[in-house]
Amino acid sequence: MEPLPVELQQAIEEGELTDEQLRELITLEAKAVGLTYEEAIKRAKDRTLPQSLLGADLELLVQLLPSP
Amino acid sequence: MWNAARRFYEHLNEVLATTVTQTRLVPVRSRAREILIEITFRQAGHPIKASLATRFGPLRLYLGQVCDGISRHDGRVQLRTIRYKYTLAARDEDDPIFRWEYGPPLSGFYSRHHLQGAVHLQIGRHALSLNDLHLPTGYVAVEEVLRFCIADLGVRPRSGDWNQILLDSSLTTGSA
Numbered sequence: 001m002e003p004l005p006v007e008l009q010q011a012i013e014e015g016e017l018t019d020e021q022l023r024e025l026i027t028l029e030a031k032a033v034g035l036t037y038e039e040a041i042k043r044a045k046d047r048t049l050p051q052s053l054l055g056a057d058l059e060l061l062v063q064l065l066p067s068p
Numbered sequence: 069m070w071n072a073a074r075r076f077y078e079h080l081n082e083v084l085a086t087t088v089t090q091t092r093l094v095p096v097r098s099r100a101r102e103i104l105i106e107i108t109f110r111q112a113g114h115p116i117k118a119s120l121a122t123r124f125g126p127l128r129l130y131l132g133q134v135c136d137g138i139s140r141h142d143g144r145v146q147l148r149t150i151r152y153k154y155t156l157a158a159r160d161e162d163d164p165i166f167r168w169e170y171g172p173p174l175s176g177f178y179s180r181h182h183l184q185g186a187v188h189l190q191i192g193r194h195a196l197s198l199n200d201l202h203l204p205t206g207y208v209a210v211e212e213v214l215r216f217c218i219a220d221l222g223v224r225p226r227s228g229d230w231n232q233i234l235l236d237s238s239l240t241t242g243s244a
Contacts, residue, residue: 001114009113012096015070019100025113047174051199052162053130056153057108057115059171060132063151066100 001032001054019066026061029054041065069137070097072145073105076135076241080107080210083237084118086227087214091118093131104150108132117157123222130155130164131210154213156221161186163199168208178202209243 004012008024011017017025023037030040033054040049044062049055077095084091094110109116109131117128134151151171155164166185173180182202189196211234217223218230227233237243 004113012094012110012113015095015097017096017098019098022098022100029115047171050162051155051164051167053115053117056130056132056155060106060108060134060151060153061096063134064096064098064101064104064106066098 001029004028022061022064026058026065029058029061033058069103069105069145072137072147073097073107073135076147077107079237079240083211083214083233086233087225087230088120088217088223089118089129089226091116103136105135105147106132107135117155119159120156120217120221120223122217126159127165127221128157128159129213129217130157131213133210149207152208154208154210156217168205168213170207174202179204181205181207207243209238209241211238211241211243 004025008021011021012025026040027037030037033050033052035043040058041062043049044059047059049059073095077093081092084093091109093107095105095107097105109118117130120127120129130153132153133149135147136150137145138148140146152169154168156166157164163186165187166183168183170181179202181204183198183205184202185198187198189198215234218225
């Protein structure tokens, strides 16, 4: 996976992401496992993400999104 | 809530550093849903696994939790783990050997607290993988996974009183 944008890295280090930054992080991690943002959301809810490090992280990050 | 989360992850990082690894857990929350916090190993923003030297060779440990907070009568906030995923994988493998999970109800009505993994099983004439089953467990505390790493997998503890540290931590975090 490519390095994250500096602003996103800083926000993660500070522990607080805007809604937009959370979506950006999910999009980048999803892309790294060959998925779109929407596919990652659906597969996280279905618990069918890859059993990889990024898959595990995506599953947890998706839970942080505001309820639809 | 954030202060409670900070105390929790700083405590866990201290426990980790005195038992199996100096790799640090990092909390992340979204401003849009501040009540939920994800805690996992991260470096430069990326999720990472901690490398462990076991008697079976190098393994990689992943710890991830999502917590929320409950307001108590005394005004303090008590953290509650609403989801966890802990995995142990071979160094070059994505698919974990062991995967302890707890989360929202699963379709199929499987046990919410369960163990899965890339472990071959033979049940009668049927060959299957532990990934095909959701082996029920109780709530699995981080401390018990760290204990497993030391007591069963032979990870060299980072301090002589690791057992007491894990026992004390279980009391502190309410997982005993």
